[in-house]
Amino acid sequence: MDPSQVEIPPLKDLTIENITENVHLINSRCPNPRLKYLMKSLVKHVHDFARETRLSTDEWMAAIQFLTQVGQICTDVRQEFILLSDVIGLSLLVDSIDHPKPASSTEGTVLGPFHTHDAMTESNGGTLSHDPDGEPCLVICTVKDTSGKPIPGAKIDIWETDSKGFYDVQYAGRQEPDGRAVMQSDDEGNFWFNAIVPVPYPIPHDGPIGKLLKLLKRHPYRPSHMHFMFDKPGYDHLITALYLRGDPYETSDAVFGVKESLIVDLKTVTPKQAKEYGVAEGCRLLTYDFVLVSDEEARSLREKEAMTAMEKLGLRMKLLDGLPVPDVD
Template structure:
């Protein structure tokens, strides 16, 4: 091995046509095969994008300034790059690739930018929304595995907007978490709590991503929904949400999260349930049976899908830590 200077590719007189292969070559000197593959594909696509659009210097500078503004809009409680990924459909795509769901299990959807770790553990039955303007809503759900057996002690993250369409983290003067909780499923796989009926709301539209939505003639709204995240060792991590059927924006969600299987109808609580859960008869009810897939089944399906996709690309690949890399042996 000579010095790095001698070993690297010769990079001179690069043109529109030869630059991509040479940038790939100089990026191929690291030791992590997965990082090298990711960079190889990133460089190919970024360069193809510039060639196919004949990107002008002025447009390039507009892009540089846009990405800079997106980065600078990010704070501890706001992630504008996730929002950008959301409105371009990348977030849902990555979720679909990374967490494939066998037919029998609950589908996943976008995490969104409002999940927070600043949240309290709550027991079943807790009131998790203290918004006086919200319409009360009882939520009673169960968690099962793909064999139909209840799954207990699942860690469940729940978060929703308030009746004005804002999450707690969007208020400058907030003094703690609200409209969110972490709870655990009981022995029967059931978890339940008291919240408010979700309402539609816009994603934060006062930053560069909101401006882009405007230029594209798109609205910033999401249909009414409540977020859920499920974690238990041995089960595939499930990020999902329940959407109210018939909600405005059901068909035009700004972040592409709605799935038929995740649509629910609000029902009124009957006399028996009202007594059991200590709510007024007629209170709105959200009820859903979530089905978790095992980590093993999810991994197998993800790896099978990955290799099938690689075969379609016509490239000789192998798995490295469960993810595809070129098979150069």
């Protein structure tokens, strides 16, 4: 930005009391009303945090170093900032705000840092996990809309850890994806595949987030679960997961993701199912009926909830591309 092009209010002698309004003022030239509002809210909260805690220079420097470490440990296959967002409950909160669910639909939950874009495509009956030490588990699911109508051709991303509790990307020298697949629901909205029984595992805790959890006396474990992500034009993107009932971490998930409606009872295939799906007798069985919300239903609910929330906060807002911005005439 050429400085001569910017007309700036005089900023000098800023104090604990007046700095916030002055930062707002200089940011108020932002031509994007949504970014302007995000920055205003962010600056207010960051400054209020410092004022409410009387943040010291040493603490500020510790935070700078912590965030730098979080950034520097990130790689193509490790996202420590998502982990940070997860362990402070932000990820679940954002999903809840952005993907509101009518009572009849499948709830969402945290994406986590381990989704990748390179999973193999599998047909029904395909194999998700090739871990020979995993306990085989047949997964049979349906995907329908809120009126009970099957949704064919939905793209479904599924991923889980191996039997040791590690995702493929956590192994150095990973050659190709495993424990993950992309599938499509068939004409009746069915999809099924061969996986392994999910196991509990710790989120990566050898980095700065692990250190933070230790200082907070929190454990890093997630209860056994399998991730599912649904994409189908006309339907709201669904990021969710299924959790096994009775897991030791069922009520203490390090990333706050467990919802009662997503907890499943693991069963065993019947002899008939074993034959029908070509799995061994005694194979474990996980079944679930997913319900997607239409884009229209989701948009309408999201906007209604946004406006209600803004009114409750006493903010006079309007929606721009579905997101609140100040309503200035």
